[in-house]
Amino acid sequence: MPRDQAEAIVLRTFPLADQDKIAVFLTAERGVLRGVAKGARKFANRFGSSLEPLSHVTVFFYEKERSDLVTISSCDLRESFFDVFSDPAAGFALSYMAELSEEFVPVRARENLAFRLFLSILRAVRDKVDVQILTRYFEAWLLRLNGILPDIRRCRLCRRAIEDPAPAWLSPRRDGVFCDACAPSRKEEIRENLGRFLSWVRDNPPSACASLPFSSEEIRSFAGALQAMIIFHLEREPKSRRWLQAENGLSGRKE
Ligand SMILES: [Zn+2]
Incomplete structure (x- = not known):
């Protein structure tokens, strides 16, 4: 599956299993998008502060077949509102x-x-x-x-x-x-x-x-x-x- 991207605001995140998070985004092009950020709960993970609520970001993700959740590969912070x-x-x-x-x-x-x-x-x-x-x-x-x-x-x-x-x-x-x-x-x-x-x-x-x-x-x-x-x-x-x-x-x- 090709990698996709969207300009988005992080609405919220919540824990998934031990090390992952589910993030909910409001995107410019695709409405509300929900995705799994693997390893996002680990110390010093690749997402940094980009998944903090209300961050304005570019999110990169893969669609998963037969799933409403996408897989988030990375997230770049554009503007922080922390x-x-x-x-x-x-x-x-x-x-x-x-x-x-x-x-x-x-x-x-x-x-x-x-x-x-x-x-x-x-x-x-x-x-x-x-x-x-x-x-x-x-x-x-x-x-x-x-x-x-x-x-x-x-x-x-x-x-x-x-x-x-x-x-x-x-x-x-x-x-x-x-x-x-x-x-x-x-x-x-x-x-x-x-x-x-x-x-x-x-x-x-x-x-x-x-x-x-x-x-x-x-x-x-x-x-x-x-x-x-x-x-x-x-x-x-x-x-x-x-x-x-x-x-x-x-x-x-x-x-
Ligand atoms: Zn009347």
């Missing part, structure tokens, strides 16, 4: 984004946008852009890239515009937002400025989050609705979300 873990809030937020990327990006699909999104967020975190804002930015893009961001500007039923200060309600199950009169349930309130935030996210790179035209109070208020949509489509709560909440002081979403 420093971001010195800030626990940044570490938790990026672990959460890595978990969601692994869950939402298809295996071996062409997913250049998801890769570019994560890489640009990593660079923004390194440049000390607020991680809470970047996490909301990531969630909004994740929903958009997966085609699961409903139109939140109009009531799904009566088509009336959603306007502050009238309350409107999200129903992930019914794939949309409902005005107060039509709402099938009233758990997750949607404010009109969430629509403005989503438009802003669509039109601006992560680095622009440093001068975002929303208050931190507003940003915090977007978490519930964005995460409700993510949890609905994932069909479970992301494991790393708990840490995120502890760090941001967010209250748990009431089911």
Whole structure:
């Protein structure tokens, strides 16, 4: 089998047997890629620090017949983001984004946008852009890239515009937002400025989050609705979300 290569971000690794690791990558050309790195747990192994989580790398690998796992032959470090873990809030937020990327990006699909999104967020975190804002930015893009961001500007039923200060309600199950009169349930309130935030996210790179035209109070208020949509489509709560909440002081979403 010929050797292949991909530009990638290491999402995570975990031990395999005594001396090996399984590494999960988000690649530019092939979506999520999982591979065996033989000997990666040995002292002074050939992978060095290239398999540290969040490393931006070029990974070289061989396909294996009848296996979803490739064999990683080597991995070259292009850009290290190890420093971001010195800030626990940044570490938790990026672990959460890595978990969601692994869950939402298809295996071996062409997913250049998801890769570019994560890489640009990593660079923004390194440049000390607020991680809470970047996490909301990531969630909004994740929903958009997966085609699961409903139109939140109009009531799904009566088509009336959603306007502050009238309350409107999200129903992930019914794939949309409902005005107060039509709402099938009233758990997750949607404010009109969430629509403005989503438009802003669509039109601006992560680095622009440093001068975002929303208050931190507003940003915090977007978490519930964005995460409700993510949890609905994932069909479970992301494991790393708990840490995120502890760090941001967010209250748990009431089911
Ligand atoms: Zn309505």
